[in-house]
Every structure is written in C-alpha cells, then in structure tokens.
C-alpha cells in the first residue's frame with residue numbers, strides 16, 4: 003500500500019451459495035483507487051464488476067458472502083474519527099481490531115513507532131487529534147479494514163465517507179418522499195457526524211422533519227440541488243421523484259451521494275439507463291464535481307467509451323477476475339490481454355466494416371475451467387493455459403503499472419478477424435422503394451377511460467408520432483435514431499399496424515396497409531416481421547425454442563407445399579425449424595430448451611429465427627442488440643448482415659446506439675419528439691450532420707479512444723413533453739443554434755440564455771421569491787448544466803438580478819428588455835413579462851415549423867432553405 007491509496011481491495015473473493023454449488027462472482031480481485039483519481043471497472047454482464055463494488059461497501063446480500071480477502075479504506079480523517087469513537091477496535095500488537103494505525107506521533111511527539119501510536123490512541127482516545135482539534139496523539143496514516151468493521155460503522159462510512167450512485171435512479175429514490183426530504187436525510191447524517199443513534203427521539207425528530215424541513219436544512223438542500231444543476235431548486239425541492247425526468251433524478255441521486263462530501267464516489271453504471279445526450283450531461287457533471295471536490299471515483303460500467311472518456315486507470319474484469327489493469331491510454335493503445343483486445347475489436351467503429359465477435363460464452367462461474375478463465379474462447383490459447391495459476395505479467399514501459407493475467411508477452415493480432423465471411427462493402431445494392439410512409443401519426447389519448455372522457459377531462463394527447471415521412475428501399479437498412487420517447491418504436495409498430503395509426507399512409511410493396519381488410523393484412527404480415535429488444539420478455543417462457551419458431555408457421559399455415567405420404571406437415575415444420583435454427587447459428591439440439599435456459603445472444607437468435615420463419619421481405623428491428631453485451635452484440639449484428647445478404651431482406655433498424663447504427667445502416671433518419679428532423683446516407687450524416695440536434699447527438703457518443711478529445715455539444719435541459727410540444731421547431735427549447743430575430747444583435751450563447759429565461763417565464767417556472775432572496779443560490783438558466791452556487795441574488799434591483807441570472811453579459815436594448823421583464827415579474831405580472839420578452843426576442847424557430855426539403859439530405863431546420871411559399875408551411879403544430 004502507498005500513502006495516496008484511498009481504497010484497496012486485496013485478494014477479494016465473493017461467493018453466492020446455491021444448490022448447484024458456490025458461484026464465484028469475485029475470485030481474488032486486487033484493485034486500488036488512489037486519491038483524486040477515477041478508476042474504471044469494466045466488463046460484460048456477469049463479469050463480477052458490480053459485485054466487486056458491493057463487496058467493497060459490504061453490501062452483498064445473502065446468499066452472497068465475502069469468502070476471503072480484505073478491503074482497506076485509507077482516509078486518515080475517517081481513521082482518526084473512528085479511532086476516537088471506537089478505541090477498543092484499534093489494532094495493536096496485543097489486540098485485534100479493524101482500525102489500523104501506520105504512522106503518526108504520540109506523547110507530544112516523543113514516539114513515532116506505529117504500534118506505540120496505536121497503543122496510545124487506544125489508551126487515550128480523547129487525545130486523538132481530529133481535523134480542527136487538538137490532541138497529543140496524531141495519526142498521520144492508517145486504514146479501516148472494511149471487511150472486519152461492524153455494520154454500524156459501515157453505515158457511517160457508506161453515505162458519509164463513501165458516496166454511491168446506482169444505475170436506475172427511479173428505483174433508488176423513495177417515491178413517497180420529496181426529493182428535498184431525501185437529500186436532507188443524507189445531509190442530516192453528515193450533520194450528526196454519523197453519530198445519530200437509533201433512538202425514539204431521533205425517530206420522532208425524523209418524522210417531524212419529513213413533514214417540513216427546517217429552514218437551515220432546506221437551504222442547504224437547495225444549495226446541493228443547485229450544485230448538481232437542477233433548475234429552480236427552490237421550487238423543485240418539494241417535488242416527488244416521479245415529477246423529475248430520468249436525467250434530473252440521476253442528478254438528485256448525485257446530490258444525495260455528495261451531501262456528505264465523500265472522499266470516494268462509487269458510481270455503478272450511472273448513465274446506462276440514460277440517453278446519450280443526458281449521459282453526456284451527467285458525465286460532465288461528475289467530472290466537474292470531482293475536480294471541485296477532489297474526490298476519487300470508482301466508475302463501474304460496461305461501456306468502454308465511458309471509460310475512455312472519464313477514467314485515469316481501468317481494470318478489465320472477466321469471469322470474476324481482473325484480467326488486465328493499467329492507465330487508460332495504455333489499455334486502449336496497447337491491450338495486452340486477449341480478452342481486452344477481442345472486446346475492443348467487437349465494438350462497432352468507424353473503420354470496422356466487419357465486426358469480429360468473441361466466440362463462445364462466459365464460463366459457468368460454478369464450474370470454472372482450470373488455468374485461464376478465458377481459455378475456452380481465446381484464439382491464442384495454448385495447452386499450458388489450462389494448467390495451474392496464471393501469473394500477471396508487466397507490459398508497456400517500465401515506469402507504467404500495466405499488468406495482464408496471461409502467459410503471453412505478446413500475441414499475433416494480424417490474423418484475428420480476417421476469416422469472418424462477407425464484408426459490409428460487398429453488400430448488394432439497394433433497389434426500388436419497398437415501404438413509404440406519408441404523414442404518419444400516432445397519438446395516444448391520456449384519458450384513463452370512459453369516465454375521463456365522459457367527464458370531459460382534457461388530459462391531452464401524447465403526440466408520439468406526428469407526421470413522419472419515410473422511404474425504405476429494397477435490401478436497404480434504414481436506421482431510425484433518437485432519444486427515448488422520440489417516437490421511433492411507435493413509428494415501427496405503426497408501420498406494421500401493431501398500433502393503429504391515427505393518420506397518414508403506409509404503403510408497402512404498392513399497397514396502402516391502412517386499406518387492407520383483416521384477412522389481407524394478415525397475409526401482408528407474412529412479409530413484414532418484427533424483432534424485439536428484450537428477447538427474454540418477448541419470448542413465451544412456457545414455449546420451447548422449437549415451438550416458438552414454429553408458431554408463425556402454424557399461424558400462416560406454412561410451409562405452403564402440400565405434405566406428401568412420407569412427409570407430414572408436422573415433419574415439414576420440424577425440418578423448417580431445423581433450417582431456421584441453423585441459419586441463425588443455433589444448434590438444432592437446443593430445440594427443446596426454454597428461453598431461461600439460453601444466453602441473451604441465443605435468445606435473440608431465437609427471436610430472429612422466429613421473424614424469419616415466414617420468409618419476410620421487411621423486418622422492423624426494434625433495438626435488437628441494446629440488451630446484449632458488446633461481444634454478443636457483434637455476433638448478432640454480423641448475423642443480421644449475413645441474413646440480409648442471403649435472403650435479400652430490408653430492415654428498419656431502430657436504435658439509440660449511434661455506433662451500432664453507423665455500422666449496420668445504409669441511411670439514417672433522425673427523430674426528435676415525434677418528427678423526423680434529418681435523413682441522410684450514413685457516411686454523409688456522420689461526416690456532415692446538418693440539423694443542430696443531429697450534431698449534438700453525434701457529439702455525445704463516447705469514443706472508445708482516450709486520445710480523442712470530444713468536441714462535445716452538451717444540450718441543456720430535457721426533451722419536452724410530447725403532450726404539449728413546443729411551437730414551431732420542437733427542438734428550439736434546447737437548440738444551441740436557435741436563430742435570433744434579424745433586427746436583434748446578440749451572440750448565440752446569450753440568445754440561448756434569453757430563450758431559456760423566456761421559457762421559464764412563460765411556463766411560470768420562474769422563482770420570483772428566490773430572485774429577491776439574497777440567500778438563495780442561483781442556477782444558470784440553461785436547464786441545469788452549469789449551476790452556479792457561489793452566485794447569490796444580492797438585491798431586487800433588476801440590473802443586478804440580470805447580472806446574477808445570466809452567465810453571458812447582456813447590453814443595450816437586450817438588457818433593457820430583460821430588466822423590464824424582471825420589473826414585471828417583481829410586480830407579479832408574469833404575462834406582461836412574457837409579452838415584453840416575446841415582442842423583442844420572438845424567433846422564426848418558434849413561429850414556423852420547419853419541414854424536410856425534397857433533397858437527398860434534408861434537414862428540418864430554418865438554418866437551411868425551406869419551401870419558399872411560407873403560406874404553405876405549417877405555422878404551428
């Protein structure tokens with residue numbers, strides 16, 4: 003251990019006892035996180051990365067248990083605090099204990115032998131000097147053995163010295179409490195220095211505080227919410243989690259984790275449930291906070307792009323072990339373990355025409371192979387790889403700590419991935435249009451039922467898809483991308499008439515499917531199939547693989563050939579199922595298995611075989627690889643390309659992962675809030691994105707290359723509600739290029755701030771009291787990406803309020819207009835404020851809805867030529 007190590011795991015083993023035996027989820031992990039650094043723990047599902055983090059916090063639930071190893075937390079202030087409070091647990095030569103002293107002085111500097119300092123601390127705990135206090139025992143270095151510490155102490159450390167953020171903010175927050183109460187709870191733990199006892203008095207106090215936070219705690223809570231970029235924190239502090247978007251909920255969780263100013267933040271897949279633009283905001287926030295607070299971060303993720311962008315060092319896990327560890331540039335530039343190398347090779351990238359998946363599956367953690375865990379899948383495996391313990395070898399320059407658990411000093415990468423069949427460039431050219439949608443709409447009523455409708459409750463209509471024009475050519479793969487809730491899946495389902503469209507036409511192979519009778523539609527469905535995102539939930543758990551694949555054959559009475567004397571219909575179908583299983587790379591011997599007996603990749607193959615059973619021409623693929631690990635994803639993407647070649651298939655490929663889309667699609671349509679905003683050939687879209695939304699979306703993709711500095715456009719705020727989308731261009735509430743009126747001289751950044759301010763005034767979200775109150779911190783008017791906690795509203799003078807409200811410097815008439823609006827707000831006249839602002843700053847982007855041009859690369863944006871006759875263009879939504 004070195005002095006700057008904050009957390010160190012040594013020989014950590016965590017097992018889950020099951021009827022079949024012990025699942026070795028973590029099997030001898032050594033890992034350190036130093037002060038101020040970000041360490042990435044990366045691996046595919048089941049690699050043990052989350053269990054490692056839970057073990058570090060002693061949060062493994064039964065039947066799991068830590069079966070060996072130690073976890074040391076070397077925060078010296080924590081050691082001093084615990085030593086004072088629990089002196090009986092200070093380890094000395096005569097006593098065991100979980101508090102270890104390694105350096106310091108005692109008896110007013112007369113001794114510096116660690117054992118003597120530990121004894122002195124144990125004998126005179128009140129003499130232990132803690133931060134800001136005096137004492138004759140000075141502990142300078144030491145650690146707490148977290149595996150030996152009791153649960154009461156662990157509770158103090160968790161949420162106090164160590165903060166945690168988990169993947170799904172909705173399940174991590176209590177839906178019954180306001181966000182303010184949840185942040186305050188964490189603050190109070192800090193205030194009590196972790197000494198709050200489970201007494202009746204505290205219980206009563208807590209229940210009282212729930213019904214209303216004390217002024218002081220409330221202010222601190224608001225400050226914290228502002229720090230993590232929650233706009234209008236003074237108002238939102240009293241809202242419940244369901245009133246927050248996914249990104250904002252994650253910010254609340256970060257506020258909770260940071261309330262106690264932890265020294266270590268453990269972030270377990272903190273952005274996995276978020277869209278790429280929101281992920282960019284959150285990663286940016288974590289980076290900023292880390293720099294400001296000097297925390298260390300343990301970042302657990304499956305996303306190598308996130309690792310490359312945020313981490314200083316990275317540890318790659320496979321089947322419960324760390325197989326490679328080193329500085330992030332070293333690992334990405336010089337991967338020295340075959341698993342790391344093959345994992346990187348399976349990521350879709352700009353240059354990879356053909357992906358090279360890792361063959362095989364992760365081994366059964368109950369029954370591990372002898373020797374190297376990766377041997378059954380390793381292209382460079384040798385007989386000696388399956389014997390004994392595999393050592394760690396040092397790689398890279400001598401002064402760099404880069405270790406790899408492999409017997410090879412190096413391996414020949416030149417042969418890898420050269421024999422994997424067709425290449426994307428050899429694809430058959432695309433043909434005539436097969437599918438065309440015009441003005442396709444799907445609106446959902448929010449009335450809960452007849453009663454709401456009868457009572458006339460106007461709950462609004464969700465305009466999930468709102469006028470989509472798409473053309474898909476034969477043998478083409480058209481990508482449909484956008485953030486969640488943009489309407490891409492609803493578009494796919496409306497095209498297949500799995501959802502009845504509200505309006506518009508869908509012409510498939512010359513027929514408008516809206517005009518088809520039920521029986522004709524059923525026949526047409528043979529040609530139009532769907533592959534779903536989550537194969538586990540889309541497959542019937544009670545049906546075997548064979549029954550699942552054969553079901554559409556039965557529905558459509560296939561195969562069409564009449565059965566003969568020797569071959570019954572049943573035999574024909576059985577034979578067809580075998581052919582289909584082989585076509586998708588499944589072993590026909592698995593035909594009697596149930597979905598839960600198969601891996602995620604195998605289940606997705608079953609879903610594909612089922613879609614192919616009726617010999618379709620067109621398949622809507624709805625996020626077909628997003629639930630899969632990157633190595634399995636590569637297998638499925640390759641399979642889909644091969645099947646397209648073989649059967650001349652046409653795909654509508656719906657996805658949020660732009661690297662995947664870039665790899666597999668010929669053209670891409672970008673959706674935002676129910677509309678298509680840009681369409682282009684894949685290369686052209688990536689090389690020259692036109693629409694500001696597309697540009698932001700592409701810039702937010704984390705690059706799995708630490709040498710690339712992302713020129714990122716961080717979008718402010720969230721996607722607006724599809725119930726009441728913004729007028730004109732729907733992206734205008736977030737657009738970084740929103741167009742100022744021609745007679746207003748203002749720079750882009752300032753105009754964006756003005757637009758955000760206007761939006762808040764129009765929505766009644768402006769907190770006038772906070773503007774008056776000198777104590778309340780201000781947030782930037784940008785939806786939360788650049789919170790300012792140091793700024794305070796010092797007066798009710800409109801001019802100084804404008805200075806506090808705006809990051810950019812406003813001058814002249816622009817400033818006067820804002821000041822007038824602020825005066826109206828102080829007078830309580832929100833409408834006059836909104837009108838004043840609208841008169842000067844109203845933009846074409848809010849007056850007119852931009853449309854796609856008739857061009858090979860159209861973009862629905864006023865920055866590009868729009869149809870000349872304004873009267874023919876929609877004025878509003």
Ligand code: SF4
Pocket residue numbers: 339340341374375376377378380381382383384387392407408409410
């Ligand atoms: S030890 Fe052998 S099987 Fe394991 S990664 Fe190295 S070469 Fe491959």
Ligand code: SF4
Pocket residue numbers: 693694695731732733734735737738739740741847852862863864865
């Ligand atoms: S129309 Fe205006 S708001 Fe919309 S994307 Fe273009 S510039 Fe931005």
